[in-house]
Amino acid sequence: MSKSPPPAPDQAPVLVRVLLPGGQxxxxxxxxxRQLPDGWRYDVGLPVYENGPGDSVxxxxxxxxVRAPDHVRPVAGVSYDQVPTEYLPKPSVVDQVLGPRRPSGWVMAKAGGRGPGRGGVVHALDCDExxxxxxxxxxxxxxxxxxQPGVRLCSLCGAAAELDPVLKGFDRGFEDSE
Known part of the structure; x- marks a missing residue:
């Protein structure tokens, strides 16, 4: 077992209850x-014994x-305001408005056989197909x-909606009706 790094001179530890395997x-x-995308982790120091020089303990x-709150509980009357805490960066306004975005990129699913219409299908990376x-x-x-002849764009995943305007021009639908 390796020893813990020494605490910072101005850091006093705060007591917390830790739930061990077996219910102890x-x-x-x-x-x-530390706040992580899947929840909180707490850096705890558990009291143990180690062998010292000779036969000493x-x-x-x-x-x-450890994962919180699964493995830790507060101690009544203890304030946790001074515990060094790392928070996740706040998402940008763009990320908040748009929400999670799918990965960019495409893949080609080749169709079997030969002849017209057998070129394949272009899908977005996250398409189920x-x-x-x-x-x-x-x-x-x-x-x-x-x-390429015979290749089509998947309409299920949006590859068609994303790539068609680039292939055919963005002006479709805005032509003068004269």
Whole structure:
């Protein structure tokens, strides 16, 4: 077991209860906490013993990051305001408005056989119909492939909606009706 790094001179540990496997609960020292995309992790120092020189036994601390609130509970009357805390960066206004975006890129699913209409289908990377492990196409390569005879663009995943305007021009639908 390796020893914990020494605490910062101005950092006093805060007590926290840690739930161990098997239902046992111990009071430990809380050194830091970190917000991650899937929840919080707490850096706790669990009290343990380690072998010292000769046959001696010494008190030590085992540091580990545990999931909160699954493995930690507060101690009544203890304030956690001074615990060093890392927060996730706030999403930009653009990310908040648009929400999660799908990955950019396309893949080609070749159709079997020969002849017209057997060129294949261009899909977005996250399309359910896209082949797993197919090489990723850049925008330029997807446009080149889409212009080959017999190749069509998938309408289920939006490849058609994304690539058609680039292939055919953005002015479609805005022509003067004269």
């Amino acid at each position: 609960e111990v009071v430990a020292r809380l050194w830091a906490r 010494e008190a030590a601390e085992y540091r580990v990051w 896209a082949l797993t492990g197919a090489p990723e196409l850049t925008l330029e390569r997807a446009l080149d492939v889409a212009q």
